Amino acid sequence: QVQLVESGGGLVQPGGSLRLSCVVSGGIFSINAMAWYRLGPGKQRELVAVINSGGGSNYVDSVKGRFTISRDNAKRTVYLQMNSLNPEDTAVYYCNKLPTWSTWGQGTRVTVSS
Numbered sequence: 132q133v134q135l136v137e138s139g140g141g142l143v144q145p146g147g148s149l150r151l152s153c154v155v156s157g158g159i160f161s162i163n164a165m166a167w168y169r170l171g172p173g174k175q176r177e178l179v180a181v182i183n184s185g186g187g188s189n190y191v192d193s194v195k196g197r198f199t200i201s202r203d204n205a206k207r208t209v210y211l212q213m214n215s216l217n218p219e220d221t222a223v224y225y226c227n228k229l230p231t232w233s234t235w236g237q238g239t240r241v242t243v244s245s
Contacts, residue, residue: 199212
């Protein structure tokens with residue numbers, strides 16, 4: 132049974148930074164591509180960043196140069212460093228593998244506002 136626990140969200144001013152963490156228990160972690168998704172108000176779920184088992188990463192255009200995804204296989208944890216945040220980044224952020232497990236965590240809410 133896979134469990135995903137996201138943390139690190141909060142309220143931040145435009146231009147600020149946050150680091151999200153996601154601990155994965157159960158399932159296979161190290162060989163899977165892991166990703167961060169977000170669900171913004173009135174929007175569909177969006178794939179934000181993905182990191183493969185070898186450490187290669189890709190990002191949606193809107194976050195390129197501002198967000199960095201990383202992983203620690205020993206800790207079964209995936210991170211998302213978010214810099215230069217803007218109000219359009221406001222969303223609940225979730226991690227999952229790519230393609231996703233059927234299970235999702237509770238997410239962590241990021242609010243960017245002055």
